[in-house]
Amino acid sequence: MKSKKMKLLAAQLIWLPLFFSCNSNKVDSSLELDTALIPVTKTMEAELTAPPFVPAPVGNRAAMTLKVNMEIIEKEGTMTDGVTYNYWTFGGTVPGSFIRTRVGDEVEFTLSNHPDNKLPHNIDLHAVTGPGGGATSSFVAPGHHKMFKFKTLQPGIYVYHCATAPVGMHIANGMYGLILVEPEGGLPKVDKEYYIMQGDFYTEGKYGEPGLQAFDMTKAVEERADYVVFNGHVGALTGDNAITAKVGETVRLYVGNGGPNLTSSFHVIGEIFDKVKIEGGSEENHDVQTTLIPAGGATIVEFKVEVPGTFILVDHAIFRAFNKGALAMLKVEGKDNLIVYSGMVQEGIYHPEGGTIQSMPGEGAQAAVVDNKTKAERIESGQQIYMNTCFACHQASGEGVPNAFPPLAKSDYLNADIKRAIGIVVHGKTGKITVNGKAYNSVMTRQTLTDVEVADVLTYVYNSWDNNGTEVTPAMVTEVKSAH
């Protein structure tokens, strides 16, 4: 099948038998329809579901205008016993609400950002054909909403995620989910369908360290995950929260990987996948033990359950399963089938072990930094740092983004107090501030820069865009740091 095209159903073409009088079941593959031309007639509100559940199948319905209303909610949640985390969510859950569409639907997507939220967000759906997957049209400040439209051209299971700077941080905090685009006529019927999504989390404390754990950018950049979990937290799908099926049923799992970093080696202990949609696309593989799901990718697996018992879903990169949380359960009830399997079943063989033993890398001896740059050299080096570190939020021109990131260009706030500006870069900033008459109440993440880098970047900022020309030296940065 060619991309963006699908076979026309013979039934839809009343005149077809006139041309193919011999056999109307046989459709010439050259007769393909551009899915962009599938007409929509009615409008309906999309059913959205929280994981592990999915909305009702599309079945035989015609393509429609589908209204999707999704709200972004930043909220504290439980990572594991005694550990909480500030999640950023699409619809209040990690992963976000499941969206179910069919090829040819015209999705009218309204993204709202809850007024109590701190940050602007947006959405990039991999099912969208268009710039940024929607991200460029959906950037929305707290208390506002944005609407954009797209037509689903290709069937498949697709990831969506936030794409607001710092992108990795928004994804790491839980901003991802799945959108299913069913083919004409829908996917074949199965008995049970579930929605599962893996994600890796990076916290200041190590695995299990109690309390509210902040996001750790350094660990995220270095891909040293503390938690690797299904559906947002440890134990989201174990014990009483396990997914279920009965002997003889066929189970279909929509499995995504939000990342931000890790590839999943998805496996169900004690089962073999009868079918796997390769990379979530149209090709199907059979009799598969473990399937790879890349970060930002998804797949559909199906298997019939022949015997009762607890089947363990894991990322087979196995420390993640037993020590970092990537372990879920499918509980199957029904009659034994002693031909397929017999043996005494002892419970608790496969259970989470938690408490990863991790030795933190030592600080290491830091070589004394020699820094006798001229002001011009400092500005030059600072520009590089700015383009790597500050640019994503404050923009190349220093103008910032309305309602989200304050300007550094001609900023009265910046020019009024140098020590305060140093402090903001060193420690981060949250809470209400007023810059050039406009109020901002957001979060600037702490920037992990050396004293010399902070000096250079601020010197660049102070000597750009009509600011007051201050030279910030490493000694000034050290002083602000030690004052804390």
Ligand code: HEC
């Ligand atoms: C993740 C986005 C982000 C990044 C990256 C970022 N900032 Fe900010 N910055 C903000 C936000 C948001 C605020 C306002 C915080 C508040 O509302 O309390 C801010 C405020 C400021 C302020 C004070 C307000 C003003 O406009 O004068 C300065 C100075 C500043 N940032 C400098 C920097 C520098 C220098 C860098 C790079 C080293 C940087 N920021 C990187 C988001 C960011």
Ligand SMILES: [Cu+2]
């Ligand atoms: Cu976001």
